[in-house]
Amino acid sequence: MNENIGVPELEESPLKEHWHSLRQNKTAMAGLIIIVLFLLVGIFSPVLAPMDPLEQHIELRKSAPFTNGYILGTDDLGRDLLSRLIYGARISMIIGVISVSISLFFGVIIGMISAYYGGIVDKIIMRLIDMMLAFPYILLTIVIVAVLGPSLTNAMIAIGISQIPSYARVVRASVLAEKENDYVLAERALGASDRELMFGSILPNCLAPISVQATLGVGTAILDSAALSFLGLGAQPPTPEWGLMIASSKEFITSAWWIVTFPGIATLLAVLGFNLLGDGLRDILDPRLRD
Amino acid sequence: MIQYILKRLTMLLPTLFGVVTLVFFMIALAPGDPARVMLGERASKEKLEKLRADLGLDKPLAQQYTLYLKRVVHLDFGKSIKSGQPVMNEVKERFPATVELAICAMIFASVLGIWIGVISATKKNTWIDYTSMVGALVGVSMPVFWLALVMIMIFSVHLNLFPTGGRINIRYYFSPESNFYLIDTFKYLFQGHPEYFLSALHHLILPSIALGTIPLAIIARTTRSSMLEVLKQDYMKTVRSAGIKEKRVIYRYALRNALLPVITVIGLQFGLLLAGAILTETIFAWPGIGKWIYQAIEARDYPAVQGGIIIISTTFVLINLVVDLLYSVINPKIRLQ
Amino acid sequence: MKKILTVSLALLFSLLAFASISGCKQEKASEDASTKTEVQDTQKEDNKFGGVLVFARSGDSVGLDPGRETDGESFYGSTQIYDTLVEFEPGKTSIRAALAESWTFADDGLSATFNLRKGVKFHDGTDFNADAVVYSFERQFKEDHPAFENGPWKYWGYMGMSDIVDSVVAIDDYTVKFNLKVVEAPFIANLAMDFAAIVSPTAGEKYGADFTNHPVGTGAFKFVSWIKDDNMVFERNPDYWGGDVYLDRLIIKVIPDATARWLALQKGEVDVIDFPSPEDLDAMKSTDGIKVVEQAGLNVGYLALNTEKAPYDNKLVRQAMNYAIDREEIVAGVYGAAGAVAKNPLPPTMWSYNDDIEAYPYDTAKAKELLAEAGYADGFKTEIMAMPVARPYNPNGKKVAEIMQAQLAKVGIEASIISYEWGTYLDKCDYGEHEAAMLGWTGDNGDPDNFLWVLLSKQAAEKPAGNIAFWKNDEFTDLIFKAKQEMDVAKRTEFYEKAQVVFHEEAPWVPIAHSVVSEPMKDSVQDFYLYPTGKRVFAKVWLKK
DSSP states (O other): OOTTOOOSSOOHHHHHHHHHHHHHOHHHHHHHHHHHHHHHHHHTHHHHOSSOTTOOOGGGTTOOTTBTTBSSOBOTTSOBHHHHHHHHHHHHHHHHHHHHHHHHHHHHHHHHHHHHHOHHHHHHHHHHHHHHHHSOHHHHHHHHHHHHOSSHHHHHHHHHHHHHHHHHHHHHHHHHHHHTSHHHHHHHHTTOOHHIIIIIIIHHHTHHHHHHHHHHHHHHHHHHHHHHHHTTSSOOTTOOOHHHHHHHHGGGTTTOHHHHHHHHHHHHHHHHHHHHHHHHHHHHHOGGGOO | OHHHHHHHHHHHHHHHHHHHHHHHHHHHHSSSOHHHHHHTTOOOHHHHHHHHHHTTTTSOHHHHHHHHHHHHHTTOOOBOTTTOSBHHHHHHHHHHHHHHHHHHHHHHHHHHHHHHHHHHHHTTTSHHHHHHHHHHHHHHHSOHHHHHHHHIIIIIIISOOSOSSOSSOTTSOOOOSSSOHHHHTGGGGGTTOHHHHHHHHHHHHHHHHHHHHHHHHHHHHHHHHHHHHHHHSHHHHHHHHTTOOHHHIIIIIIHHHHHHHHHHHHHHHHHHHHHHHHHHHHHTTOOOHHHHHHHHHHTTOHHHHHHHHHHHHHHHHHHHHHHHHHHHHHOTTSOOO | OHHHHHHHHHHHHHHHHHHHHHHHHHHHHHHHHHOHHHHHHHHHSOTTOOOEEEEEESSOOSOSOTTTOOSHHHHHHHHHHOOOSEEEOTTSSOEEESSEEEEEEOTTSSEEEEEEOSSOBOTTSOBOOHHHHHHHHHHHHOTTSTTGGGOOOHHHHHTTHHHHEEEEEEEETTEEEEEESSOOTTHHHHTTSGGGOOOOHHHHHHHGGGGGGSOOOSSSEEEEEEETTTEEEEEEOTTOTTSOOOOSEEEEEEOOOHHHHHHHHHTTSOSEESSOOGGGHHHHHTSTTEEEEEEEOSEEEEEEEOTTSTTTTSHHHHHHHHHHOOHHHHIIIIIGGGEEEOOSSSOTTSTTOOTTSOOOOOOHHHHHHHHHHTTOTTOOEEEEEOOSSOBTTBSOHHHHHHHHHHHHHTTTOEEEEEOOOHHHHHHHHHTTOOSEEEEEEEOSSSOTHHHHHHHHSSGGGSSSOSOTTOOOOHHHHHHHHHHHHOOOHHHHHHHHHHHHHHHHHHOOEEEEEEEEEEEEEETTEESOOBOTTOOBOOTTOEEOO
């Protein structure tokens, strides 16, 4: 956030301005469109899905695309692949949003406290964060799921927790830049409480980098949950989760390419959407990176 | 310089202590009982209790923890419950495979990534730039294990160009010494058996590409933005006005200065690859450390998981330190505090 | 930069091209490199001799001391190196002499005396004798034995050997006597199992705890090397007591993924593969140059209904479950050609299997009728525990559960699927926390007692239980107890057949399937037999040139 914004509350104009520059930014718009599409598919999956994603027709198992009335074919238990992908969109969106909310919630609080109070508090928190970052991220997630037990909920929690340090860092950095601004000092002089200052005044002005991080984070979370499911630590069958669908397709690389290919493409597109938007947002919100 | 290194190393100690503590308690809190897993479908109560006592699992947690700390200080990570072998030996046998794969993946990612980044930056806003950058985004958006499966499906199954997994043609009978197969087979190159080395190389290609894709994308993006930054600088104008050929300007002057952030990224990514190889190793039947830790987690092999994670985390932290040092060597402008 | 890249890419591709070409000549080159010394040997005998066989399997061994380990993968390695006093006949569960030439039971059945084969040597050159036998067994149960601490000797415990064996005594150099605590018919079959292998005491003392990495036995192959999670190499034991060993070398290679193993076989990288995916079996059978050796496995996969919990305390509900689950569909969807529908707790290859019993047919109407009679006309909600891992008796527990879930829905039973990490899973089963749980069993020694007693007796229903249906039936338990104490096989058969009738009527399980073990291999592999107990033996295997 640049220094010109000395106003305590975020007024409408910057938002409008951002929306305007968003529309100018082709990458961001492409990402936004993809995300909206996936969100719509997720919300309306019962309407859109041609069949029940759990209904089995074992006699029609491994039907190729465009045979037996299946657009994308069937999986190894004769379930409609397209319907499973459509329901999978809903699951992936939920995973993304929930795990990011977890990391966001704790990340913001921790980062804010660390930066706002500084001193010994900051030192201790940063040391703890360094410790967590010294842990290779994927291992941390796996160990957390091992502690909690394998399930989709626990996978979301694990992904959320293991991302907290990076959010805390981003928040801390931007709060540090913000907290010495005139408006903060002025409000403090007027007797605003720490809590009001932290979450009422400073936080709204730090939203830019946080929103970039969160947008990118949704994509990462979708990828990570797919990886966990692939290892058998995330979603459990018969959930139509994309990573799980890829995992159970391993057996079919010689015989049924569609079971392998489509869930991967769906994941790729959804994650790409969030990465495009996140990139675009960064360009818009962080003028330093604008070329 | 030496003082700085020592200072950084001592700063590492509390971090590593924290890692050890965190790992110990997280693992200890995990549900599931290693004795139970070992005995499988056929265990009686007495046998379970006896085995737990044998493994020291019946002592209070605090006591187990202090005992563990004492041993870790002496680099003794205990014995794997599953195999009864010292964890350190088990790690030593598998780590080289992972490191070899990670290095090859990193070479692939760096060479190609830097090249793509430079081209994109110099051809900014052309279709080449757009394609590369969208390509890079696609690269980071892909589930790695899916890419690996699709590559096997296309290149191994249908085109029959690459083996589906493993480190070397199994019929080539040789005894590895360092466990880095490229090094171990190198001497055969000059003894009339180049196929040993080539086979090891051949087996490395698909897994390296799979593992290297994400770093490749990240390196390409970093290189591009760093190059753009450098090309905007005033001294580039000076260099150009001196009549030096454009190619030389770019590779000699600009790239050199643009490489600093790229090196940081390479170091960071390399550390991540060591642990992130779990999925790639699983798919390509690569006998490395990631797969081993994962199996140890499944088997509730506490000492193996703890030891393995501590060793990987330490390596990761050390690599980051080396990168920092390298950074300061390359760029003397950065003062060592 | 660009130039360097182009050049290096070009170089790489030419190297690869070379690699692919030389790949075709690989065998010749590697033979030259490392088997020169054996070439003369090979030529002097007939053409059965020679060659390297690569066997690809799904996981690595834990260790190579057969007394210490419990997993099938460890035995794959140790079986090649070690022999037992008695052994299973190739492809069967009957027992024949091995390191012991003969044996006799005392009249009271409380001791057994073994006459050992003379002139057998361990791979380290030391003699096989009575002391070696005593050493191999005593280390597993005598707590003051110097090698006892290298345990835990788990299999000894599994088989309850301490309740059977009192002591093992060397009468002279080539005679060993086992003093027994009880009369136990299955005892002799236990001695054919891997944990009863005879190890070299000299090597055991020399290596101590590390013996598991330096195995020394009397078997057909000598241990050469082991790269963890990758491969194990063995070479021919020219002095094998059991006659000629044909292969120069045996390599056991780990390829975790079933499809990858099949691809490796197709490409000729390996010769024999373990655990093929049922999905690929048809393709394998129709591929030129590939054959599939099959053997009905000595196993059973089942859904245990916890008879201590409602509604499964009601026999009618249990029978209804048996009518409501279509085993044919499960076998078609999960086991493929690798499974056979089950109706009894014993596998069909086991003696005393009662084939007169008629399986519950798939009949939703009948199931609904029984449910109504039991007071569950609208069905009920239940939870099915599905195994998180692939086991020989059930290649994919979760997939089986998914199919069951869909089938049960048709008679109004709403089932949810739940799974835990494997250790936790077993714990929950053994302590009866489940309503219905999937599990299975692979036979150890080819005796029906090893199924019925451990899985269904009243005694086995004590927590932690082996009888996870917690089914306590006096009539059934009486029958199998009598069979345990009886030495006459005909009489034992009769008891076991009657017991299976009781089991069928009471329906504590929904038996699912017996898996057929299939071993795809190149046509050139000769004389390979599958053993029902899961052994993989290569002593007499040879390669057609």
